[in-house]
Amino acid sequence: MAWRFALMIDPAASDDARTDFDATFTEVDPSAPALTVGELSTQRGDGIFESIGVVDGHAQEVTAHLERLAHSARLCDLPAPHLPQWRAAVGRAAAHAGAGESVIKLILSRGVEHGPTPTAWVTVADAGDFTAARTDGIRVVTLDRGYRLDTPAQAPWLLLGAKTLSYAVNMAAIREAKRRGADDAVFTTSDGYVLEAPTASLILRRGDRFTTPAPNAGILHGTTQLSLFEHLEAQGHEVGYDTIPASDLATADAAWLVSSVRLAAPVTAVDGAPLPVDRDLTAAMNAYLLSPRD
Amino acid sequence: MAWRFALMIDPAASDDARTDFDATFTEVDPSAPALTVGELSTQRGDGIFESIGVVDGHAQEVTAHLERLAHSARLCDLPAPHLPQWRAAVGRAAAHAGAGESVIKLILSRGVEHGPTPTAWVTVADAGDFTAARTDGIRVVTLDRGYRLDTPAQAPWLLLGAKTLSYAVNMAAIREAKRRGADDAVFTTSDGYVLEAPTASLILRRGDRFTTPAPNAGILHGTTQLSLFEHLEAQGHEVGYDTIPASDLATADAAWLVSSVRLAAPVTAVDGAPLPVDRDLTAAMNAYLLSPRD
Numbered sequence: 001m002a003w004r005f006a007l008m009i010d011p012a013a014s015d016d017a018r019t020d021f022d023a024t025f026t027e028v029d030p031s032a033p034a035l036t037v038g039e040l041s042t043q044r045g046d047g048i049f050e051s052i053g054v055v056d057g058h059a060q061e062v063t064a065h066l067e068r069l070a071h072s073a074r075l076c077d078l079p080a081p082h083l084p085q086w087r088a089a090v091g092r093a094a095a096h097a098g099a100g101e102s103v104i105k106l107i108l109s110r111g112v113e114h115g116p117t118p119t120a121w122v123t124v125a126d127a128g129d130f131t132a133a134r135t136d137g138i139r140v141v142t143l144d145r146g147y148r149l150d151t152p153a154q155a156p157w158l159l160l161g162a163k164t165l166s167y168a169v170n171m172a173a174i175r176e177a178k179r180r181g182a183d184d185a186v187f188t189t190s191d192g193y194v195l196e197a198p199t200a201s202l203i204l205r206r207g208d209r210f211t212t213p214a215p216n217a218g219i220l221h222g223t224t225q226l227s228l229f230e231h232l233e234a235q236g237h238e239v240g241y242d243t244i245p246a247s248d249l250a251t252a253d254a255a256w257l258v259s260s261v262r263l264a265a266p267v268t269a270v271d272g273a274p275l276p277v278d279r280d281l282t283a284a285m286n287a288y289l290l291s292p293r294d
Numbered sequence: 295m296a297w298r299f300a301l302m303i304d305p306a307a308s309d310d311a312r313t314d315f316d317a318t319f320t321e322v323d324p325s326a327p328a329l330t331v332g333e334l335s336t337q338r339g340d341g342i343f344e345s346i347g348v349v350d351g352h353a354q355e356v357t358a359h360l361e362r363l364a365h366s367a368r369l370c371d372l373p374a375p376h377l378p379q380w381r382a383a384v385g386r387a388a389a390h391a392g393a394g395e396s397v398i399k400l401i402l403s404r405g406v407e408h409g410p411t412p413t414a415w416v417t418v419a420d421a422g423d424f425t426a427a428r429t430d431g432i433r434v435v436t437l438d439r440g441y442r443l444d445t446p447a448q449a450p451w452l453l454l455g456a457k458t459l460s461y462a463v464n465m466a467a468i469r470e471a472k473r474r475g476a477d478d479a480v481f482t483t484s485d486g487y488v489l490e491a492p493t494a495s496l497i498l499r500r501g502d503r504f505t506t507p508a509p510n511a512g513i514l515h516g517t518t519q520l521s522l523f524e525h526l527e528a529q530g531h532e533v534g535y536d537t538i539p540a541s542d543l544a545t546a547d548a549a550w551l552v553s554s555v556r557l558a559a560p561v562t563a564v565d566g567a568p569l570p571v572d573r574d575l576t577a578a579m580n581a582y583l584l585s586p587r588d
Contacts (some may be wrong), residue, residue, distance in 0.1 A: 003332060030330065035330070035333070043459065166463065168340050
């Protein structure tokens with residue numbers, strides 16, 4: 001992966017009257033030091049982020065990502081991000097993305113310990129090549145996320161619906177999946193329901209109905225899943241949000257992990273048992289996800 | 295809090311033959327940029343840390359902290375830290391601590407995304423003034439950590455015994471405690487046992503017996519708690535590790551949150567109900583914890 005561009009944002013310099021944000025941005029070299037050791041993002045994973053897919057310089061679903069950034073900020077008691085400022089930063093970043101697929105990351109950190117304001121930045125990097133995952137698919141294993149389906153509503157301090165920088169568990173789950181000979185994980189609740197993957201949403205198909213776990217169960221509301229559901233509905237398919245027993249995953253007619261950069265990866269096996277793959281439908285999904293979307 | 299000193303460490307440059315580590319250290323200005331935006335510590339909270347108390351230039355319990363760093367590295371599949379190199383870095387840092395109380399932080403990050411090696415650094419900062427917490431005490435609230443007592447053993451990918459940089463939940467729990475009019479939180483399991491505080495260990499006293507939750511329940515083995523138990527035992531008290539029902543906290547004869555920098559803070563109230571404070575014993579504990587310890 002090659003870093004292409006990085007921009008520090010001054011969140012304190014935004015205000016409702018401002019329409020030109022260039023003076024609040026500072027371009028930095030992504031391979032040179034830009035953050036101090038006192039950064040709470042680095043000391044405590046204390047901040048939030050978004051990853052936006054970019055295709056041929058077009059940043060996908062920017063509004064949905066900005067709205068989720070604001071949602072995460074509320075859950076984490078961070079100052080509300082000034083969305084026009086962030087949108088302008090995404091625009092600056094997208095101009096550096098070049099042809100092909102890239103990823104724009106937005107990071108809002110609580111700032112430097114005992115410092116005055118949050119710190120914030122945006123990066124652009126070339127995306128990896130996900131052709132194999134999109135066409136040949138991925139094997140998943142189910143891993144217990146440790147909590148019950150009703151825990152997130154009862155314990156908001158667990159931040160289970162926020163996209164925080166504290167992703168060590170998500171990364172450990174992917175390593176555990178690889179140790180088990182799979183490519184990715186699907187988290188389940190301790191009382192036996194499927195949730196999401198460490199960095200993707202889960203979509204199941206049963207007959208002509210597409211379903212995904214309801215986002216009130218402390219999971220992220222996937223921007224790619226949302227976009228894909230709109231598309232599937234427009235194509236005449238039925239879509240819905242459900243409480244899905246983990247046993248439904250292995251008996252689905254098809255399943256995908258969908259995310260902003262890897263897009264739709266068909267699941268070929270669950271805990272070692274094969275799952276059917278609809279290659280034509282998957283190809284159509286990815287063609288849609290690669291088209292310009294707002 | 296004033297930053298005093300920061301040192302980048304090159305973990306790849308250590309080897310068993312080396313005894314002089316100065317060439318593997320690079321002093322950096324703690325208030326100037328030192329980390330790149332690609333750092334996985336900052337993007338994913340993907341790394342581990344330790345906070346070491348320093349009193350008049352003496353770093354406390356360094357061996358216990360280095361051993362826990364190595365333990366966290368194992369749980370997180372990070373390369374084993376070369377402990378003589380880290381010990382030398384602590385020595386360099388402690389020389390900059392000055393008189394009074396300070397804190398040395400050790401951070402081992404998975405490194406820059408797709409980069410070759412982990413990154414690592416050590417900082418020194420003045421400690422806050424914890425006189426009020428040590429003498430007048432702190433009010434705590436109990437907060438559900440969301441998992442059962444047996445979850446950590448069954449789901450090691452949740453990293454529940456590792457001191458990772460993914461501390462957003464710990465920080466959110468402290469904010470929730472303050473919203474409830476308290477000073478700190480004590481995590482409980484979903485099946486009703488006490489665990490630890492977000493940044494401290496819990497010690498209860500009942501009669502002449504001191505007890506703390508058994509560290510196999512996915513909690514950190516507190517270095518301060520360990521040191522204090524050795525001291526209490528040497529003074530003729532009984533100490534032990536137990537599975538402690540949450541209801542035992544409110545009915546204890548006394549309770550403390552203990553940690554490397556705040557040291558022993560007596561608990562004055564649990565969920566609003568007062569708890570007795572033994573001021574003389576607490577003062578003796580803190581006098582011991584402020585004495586040079588190895």
